[in-house]
Amino acid sequence: MLPPKTDLHHLFAEDVVLNSSRGNSVFDNVYPNHTNSGYGNYWTGTRFEVRNPQKGDVARAIFYMDVRYEGTGGGPNLVLLNTTAPSYGQMGVLSALLQWNTLDPPDAREQQRNDLTYSLFQHN
Secondary structure (H helix, E strand, O other): OOOHHHOHHHOOOOOHHHHHHHOOOEEOOOOOOOOEEEOOEEEOOOEEEOOHHHHHHHHHHHHHHHHHOEOHHHOOEOEEEOOOOOOOOEEEOHHHHHHHHHHOOOOHHHHHHHHHHHHHHHOO
């Protein structure tokens, strides 16, 4: 099994400055109380809100990681929690991710991306 950091189902191309600014911030709703923004994303020092057209995509990728990586093969057991201060192997904020999944349902582009990841690379 691939280690979590190499799994293409949760990797997205993004502006390098924006991605490094997010760092290890948890995914959560922060607008309108944000301190920074870029390309429609909002963040504080500890929380990051993805732009609206990608909220569902990111939420479903994180749901996948929670189901796929259960701590086998020496990797972490990734767990979604409703916390803004996760420990190693934990991700949050579950309530925000569930909301994002509902607000931004899967579209044809996301389905095509997942299908190509399956057929060309990972076969899962």
